[in-house]
């Protein structure tokens with residue numbers, strides 16, 4: 519049993535774990551590492567037979583964000599997405615398609631150690647950190663590579679812009 523689970527951490531706040539909150543937390547826990555929009559969470563809960571309206575999904579998510587249990591991330595789409603907060607995580611965001619993947623930077627990793635060292639030097643008490651890294655996802659990088667090499671049939675269709 520993982521003591522670090524979202525529901526355990528929620529109960530530690532002393533707030534009431536109502537049935538809809540419990541269902542929402544369980545869903546986020548199940549889909550750990552993913553980033554779901556409030557609408558996706560709402561429809562997943564409805565599909566499970568949980569009666570909850572969208573505005574209360576938003577309220578619970580905002581509460582979880584305020585408690586530091588969940589983080590919100592703004593993808594290229596207009597709405598925010600929510601994922602379980604771990605304290606030491608990095609997001610790799612593709613600057614082409616906007617896909618975000620999450621990686622965990624464990625306590626023994628060089629990056630975490632370096633940040634902890636820098637924090638100590640400044641007498642800053644580090645509780646959590648998050649790294650946002652931008653680049654190209656595998657798919658987009660590959661697509662770009664094939665375009666550059668002229669192997670992609672679509673690329674021949676496009677005439678280069680000439681003055």
Ligand SMILES: [Zn+2]
Pocket residue numbers: 551552553589591601602607609620
């Ligand atoms: Zn995330």
Ligand SMILES: [Zn+2]
Pocket residue numbers: 612613614615616617654655656657658659
């Ligand atoms: Zn991409």
